[in-house]
Amino acid sequence: MRVEVVVRKGLGKNMDSVFSMKNVADVIDNPKVPEPKSSLPLSALKPGKFQPRNDVENSGxxxxAQSIKQNGILNPIVVRKLSSDKYEILAGERRYQAAKIAGLKKVPVTIxxxxxxxxxxxxxxxxxxxKDLNALETAEGIQRLIEEFKYSHEGVAEAIGRSRPMISNLLRLLGLPEAVKTMLRAGEIEMGHARALLSLPEEQQVWLAQQIKEKGLSVRQTEEYVARYKERENTSENPHKTxxxxxxxxxxxxxxxxxLNTDVKLVSNSKGRGNLQISFKNEKEFAAILELLRSLNNK
Structure with a gap:
């Protein structure tokens, strides 16, 4: 069985041609029982250079492999021909790895x-x-489409069936600090957590991500912390917000x-919340102010 690809013009501003996703979706979701010529030796297959996963997880x-031993591979591995005896895997890398574990010599393919x-x-x-990819792997794959193949955001959205805002939100995750991205890849924080962290300074992103991991904070709790942090910053640092x-x-x-014999400043926002700022020139002056406050408290 050989599947011809339909080429369609003009899907995106920077795209020269993109094949119809419907044909690929039909192949992936509605496989037919392959004919003998649609099977290939495992030795003829090699992992794809455009595999969007960073690694193929061993879990599962x-x-x-046990399912394949009992039922065979029901969903053919999608490949393309590289040479007379070599084929590159485009989709189905886990099935390929499981087939090796199961001891299969040949596997059904769609070319x-x-x-x-x-x-x-x-x-x-x-x-x-x-849903095999985590959010970061998806974002990295999308970035490759944009940078290596000059796709527009609109073109990527149409090609992979995601909304334009979702493409933008995924790409923003690539700007997170490496420590946070490591936690996101490992599943220690969720995409919702990561999106909330994006509006914080880098140091706060790392600190709060660690809190999420250690304390099991929900996305809602994370968003509430970010909102409180930004309100404090606006109150204390932005005069336009006072x-x-x-x-x-x-x-x-x-x-x-x-x-207190020093400058004192009260800063508040429209809700009446604010800060009291007490100025001092050095440690000695600070100690004197502190002693005065303690004496007032004892009266």
């Missing part, structure tokens, strides 16, 4: 006649359909300044 391979660009999309589509002081606040400032 033993169970898949596609595709370019490098199309080969990469086949691998991405197959994995995305089966409101004009009332005469009562000004009076408090003056009174505290006289008591």
């Amino acid at each position: 391979l033993a169970e898949l 596609l006649d595709v370019s490098d660009k199309q080969a990469m999309i086949v691998g991405l589509v197959e994995n995305l359909q089966r 409101v004009q002081k009332s005469s009562e606040f000004t009076k408090f400032e003056d009174e505290l300044s006289k008591i």
Whole structure:
């Protein structure tokens, strides 16, 4: 069985041609029982250079191998021809690995006649359909389509069946610190956590990701922490977010300044929340202010 690929023009602003996803989806989701000529020796197959996974996990391979021993491979491995006796795997790398464990000599295949660009999309589509990729692996695959094959964001979205905003959100994950990306790859934090972290400074991203991992914070709890952090930052550092002081606040400032013999500043937002800032020139002056505050507390 040989599947011819339909080429369609003009899917994206920067795309010269992209094959129809429907043909590939039909091959992946509705395989036919292969004829003898549609089987190939395992030795003729090699992993694909456009495989979107960073690694093929060992978890579950033993169970898949046992299933293959009992039922065979029901879903053919998708390949393309490299030479007279070598074929590159485009989709079905786990089935290939499990077939080796099961001791199979031959496996059913679907042969596609595709370019490098199309080969990469086949691998991405197959994995995305089966949710085999984590968010970072998906983002890295999308970035390759954009950088190596000059796809537009709209073109990628149409090719792999995702919305344009989802493509943008996935790509933003690539800007996370390496420590956070490691946790995301390992499943220690979720994509929802990672998206919330993006609006924080890098040091805070790493710290909060560690808290999520250690304390099991939910996405909602993470979002609430980020919102509180940003509110504190806006209150203390952004004068445009503050409101004009009332005469009562000004009076408090003056009174505290006289008591502590130093500059005192009250900063508040429109909700009445704020900070009290006490200035000091050196450690000795700070110690004197602290002693004065303690004496006032003891009265």
